[in-house]
Amino acid sequence: MSVTISPDRTGATRRTLLIAGAAGLGAMLIRIEPAAATPEAMQRLIRQVVGEVPVRKGKVTLDVPALVENGNSVALTIEVESPMTAKDYVKAIHVFNEKNPLPNVVTAHLGPRAGRAKMTTRFRLADTQTITALAEMSDGTFWSASADVIVTLQACLENLD
């Protein structure tokens, strides 16, 4: 804040300065939000993706190690049961987490040309948490699977000092 203390010229009184100070403090308080996804944030995001459609358990296999030493690179494989024909295929695969700074991990868009609804990538884990994979089918249904991962060395938020 750059408030010039010159009551003669700007007409700034002690009161207006106090109000300005309080407003500044308020703005600072708003900025101190924890940069972390929460289980609720993940649920909200899942709701955004699926809308009103119920999410059923099953069809999705989520393969992550149960115990991770280094959260900076964790192998993640998602496979969805589907014949992958022109009429019945997996449209999208979403992966969400509860405790990284952002609830998203990855979203893949695929179609009948994939032949097999399976993908692998490597991701980061900021904490011990539950990972959820969600599959969107061509018929509009959603299927999910979850896995618990224990992390010893955390990623994402480590500082460079």
Add this chain to the structure above:
Amino acid sequence: MARALIKVPPKAKRGEIIEIKTLISHIMETGFRRDNVGKPIPRNIITEFACTYNGEEIFRVDLYPAIAANPFLSFFTVATESGTIAFEWTGDNGFHETGSAKITVE
């Protein structure tokens, strides 16, 4: 210039399901870290990856900061015809990288 590694089987039978693997060198800076004087390090990630088979899109991924540095992706496709499988990565700060591989389908 980022280095990309692509693994596509050079030959396949028609209708065979093949696995494609890609790896690209990229820092994938999350935007949530701070440097040694406490200044936030700006986000610098790859945000999208797309794969086309003779011009037709077969696989596309939205990437988030949760993806590890040097993003690795493996996925599948049906070998339909001989041709080119092309890859495209786009990201922050105008990052853009392409790659391709030839496949012969018998």
